Amino acid sequence: MPIKTTKKVTNKKVVKEETKPAVEAKKEEVKPAEVKKAPAKKATTKKAAKPAVEVKKEEVKPAETKKAPAKKATTKKAAKPAVEAKKEEVKPAETKKAPAKKATKSAVKVKKEEVKPAEKKKATAKKTTKKATTKKTTTKKVTIKKMTKEEQYAKLSLDTCLDLAKAMSMNVTRDSIIQQLILNPDVKSVSKDLVNKYQLTGKFNFEEDGYDEGLVEVLVSKVYETADIKPQKAEDLQADVDHALNYKFTDVVADGEEYKAQFDTMRKVLMIAQHKDIHDSKKLDEEIGIDVEKFVEEFMDLAYSVLKTWKYEDVDYYEHFIYAVLSQLEDLHDTYRNRIMMDVADLYILHGDYGLGDADYGYILRENQIKDYIYYRYASIYEGVDKDKAKQIANQALQFVDDRFTYYPNIIAVLEG
Template sequence: DATLMKEAVDGAKVQEEISVQAETEKPAKAADNAKAAATEAQANAASKTLMKEALDGARIQREIEEEKAKPAPAKKTAAKKPAAKTAAPKKKAAAKAEPAKEEKKPEISDEEKKASYQAFDVYTLVDMAKAMGIDMNLDDYQALLMKEADEQKIMADILAKYPEAEKDQDFEANGYDLTLLPVVLEKAAEGMDVKAADFATIAQEIEAALQLQLTDDGMHNADVYNTLFDLVRRLLVMGQNKGIDSFAVLNETIPADLMALLNKFMDVAYAVLPTWQYKDVKYYEGFIYAVLSQFEDLHQGYDNRAMMDVADLFIRHGDYGLGDANYNYILRENQLKDQIYFRFADVYRNIDMNKAKAIANSALQFVDGRYDYYPRIIEILES
């Protein structure tokens, strides 16, 4: 526009010079006058054209400056208005899709959330619960499951202790919410041999197990043994986890004949383990002693029986040294020896009759007709 303006000014100067020249040359010839008139008209036209161009240029420049001074959104709207009309259908389609996004959040059901947690192990789930504000370890969850059978009450107790866990409940943002808690309890329970919710079920299983009988079928007998073993093991674990050291107190929690269960288990073990492997006898030894150690009220009635049963099983498996050592220990520690001597002698009757008679003969130093097992000891000596 500066160039156009300069041209307009130059044109004006030309016009001025032409006018002055015309005034000077008025007395000239007529032909010169006609020529001068033509030149003047031409100059006037050129001047007007240049001025118009200069003014148009100035106007355009002013419009450009005004356009620059306008706010950015107004500029954008003016520039993109036609395109916006063309894109309107797409915008409308996006608007239709928008409600679907809003509906997606409530569409994640509790079942879907819980299913998503199944991809993680229990330790990861416990860590997720900690991130939610529940500062508990796996042992803490399992301790609650041992004390309380009602899962809803367990969760209520946890949230009462850790109320901050209820504050941030955005599953989409965090990947978890309170639906995580029942899954943590479920996974924690899977790693437990027994929990409070199992008490009623165990009682029913015990009543059914007490009806089982041994037969000539070795596989059936193995099933009977394993069923009884599992039930007694669960009682042991329950006593250990709940700190119960009395079988009678445990019986108050489980409405079943626990003493009958223990007797039946020991009877079945004594009957089937002679045909099993020696390592099974060793395992039974450690297990039955663990049961007697946990429940103090079983010592008086079951200590001697358990030790003699184990000693007999060792001898029947050919470990005479360990079996004899066990019997000798029992004899030293007990005043009433008639039953012990009889059991010791009797286990050798089908293995070594001479040794059986020697043991029975040794019993006569301590046993006479006043003792219940005296006739049975004499019967071994006379057989």
């Protein structure tokens, strides 16, 4: 009996001394590749199996549980703790795969093989995510490339374009642009004039500000498309021109309405000449079947009469418009340039802008050798404004005019009046 006790004690010491290094090895070195190298000891007693189970509970993670080497369980009681440890740590999907009472090496191999596909799926998922992200980035880049500046401008409404024009410090409205297009129905030309007027070239950057000087042409184009400023057919103008040539001055109100109608008709005549690039009134006569020169004369007479009682701004607008007509029809410009300049100068003086009126008359007097009629017009317009200045102008005229000139008596009448 004493001899048996000595052997048991010896065995216990061996188990304790050899088991601890194995546990420590698991803590520090348990990796998928090193599991095969760890020596698997047979459990000789029930007590020797418990330390191995406790290590699993405390230190082995769910992912490592699959990879840990399974020891042969000699008894049913030794197997139960191992099963319980797995129940606590293995996910529901993995519980079904847990081995039965006896864990064999083949079971361990199966688990190792099952771990690999799972890892591959995760890796594949990561790659897929990267690809998806790359695709999204590519899509955004394509969108930016497709949406050019011109396309973005084209999508803007007229109101938005006007708001952006204000942001660019442009003092324009739809009506003011229409007026410019009436004088010159060329979108590019009007746009260029506005860019130069407000000094917009290089002032704004589309990438930084969201607009640049290119927006001006888009704005003018949208106004042109929405306004009634298209050239009219020639046959539709003939009746309007015939009515204008037969009109008789009646009163201020009726004359004002007629002026508006004739202005609109003259605008259409101008647009046809510009559209067909006609610069001679006779050629335009043949094109639209009207006497253009007579109509221009009638229109200037009516405007001179009506605008005396209208606003200063109306005079300014008329000046720009009638000069556009005469600039287009060059033969009429040579014939009527002095007359229209004196008409406009008179209207400015009557509206109190003496400086501009005097400057216009001064220019005409310098440019013409025969000055009697010009002096008479200049002096007579001041008779109803400033008689002393009228006499002063008439006295200046005597330096260049004597009884040989046609309007000498008229100048003397102003001087003595």
